[in-house]
Amino acid sequence: MAQKRTRRTAARRRRNAALAGGALLLILLVAFWSAIWPYLLAALAVGGLSAGAWRLWRTDRLHRDADQRWRREDAIQGGHRTLAEVDAMSGTEFEDHVAALCRRDGCTEVRRVGGAGDNGADVLGRLPDGRTLIVQxxxxxxxxxxAARDLRDLLGSKxxxxxxxxxxxxxxxxxxxSxxxxxQNGxxxxxRDSLGLWNNGAALQSLLNINGAGQGNEQHRARWKNTYGKPPQSRNQPRDSK
Structure with missing residues (x-):
């Protein structure tokens, strides 16, 4: 019984102390309200602005992250297109696809200009290092x-x-x-073989290191003949499109 009475007394004292402290704080708040209310309002304003800025930053970050995810997924999807799908494209669709591959690899100011009066340029842009780029x-x-005359025409366009x-x-x-x-002319x-590499993720600039290679030896050309038919030695052949 004595222990219970002691606990009740201690609890009553703590409650009374809390009430006294609260009353004192209220008295001080009323007494000094005219002096502290500008600071309270300023604190509330700063808190509100901070919360608003954080919300805007977070919204912008979420949108940017979503855009980056979309671009990565689009690049992966584009890179995984098969050459059979590329073969089914029209000439204009192929130009758009090449422009998209350039953008994927960090090229800037990329635009498709192919068409009548294009002066031999289908795609123009800049490499990631700033050099200007022309694509046929x-x-x-x-x-x-x-044939070689196609390359000579491109050299003139360059x-x-x-x-x-x-x-x-x-x-x-x-x-x-050709x-x-x-x-010889840079x-x-x-x-087709290099296009397959580029189409499946190899960077455009990495293809510079293997320029002039990849068309294979006699065995490779024999496999090409079995797959596609004998490659002609001139341009005097029917073409699908540009």
Missing amino acids: CKRYTTKSTI AHFGADLAVFVTTTRFSRQ LDFAV ILAIH
Whole structure:
């Protein structure tokens, strides 16, 4: 009984002390209200602005993250397109696809300009290092061969636009003379095999290191013939489109 009475007394004292402290705080608040209310309002205003700024920042961050996820997924989807899907594209769709691959690899100011009066340029832009870029796109049947005069035309277009790098992209192969001409004149020649690498994730600039290679030896050409038919030695062949 004595212990219970002691506990009740201690609890009563703590309650009384709390009430006394609260009353004192209220008295002080009333007494000094005129002096502290500007600070309280300022604190509330700063808190509200901070909360609003944080909310805007978070909303912007969520939108940016969603946009980045969409771009990554779109790049992966684009990179996983098969060459059969590329073969089914129209000439304009192929140009758009090449422009998208350039953007994926960090090129800027990329725009498709192909069409009548394009002066030999289908895509223009800048490489990630700032150099200007001109691209000629030829979505031909796999039984066609790119001749040297196509590369000479692109070299003239490079001079016309003052581009630093010229790129020739095709869904077929280059003749031996055209590939030699490309390498000798600093033109990046992306034939079907290199296009497959680029289409599946290889960076555009990495293809510069293998320019002039990849069309294979006699065994490779024999497999090409079995798959697509014998590649012709000139341009005088029917083509699907540009």
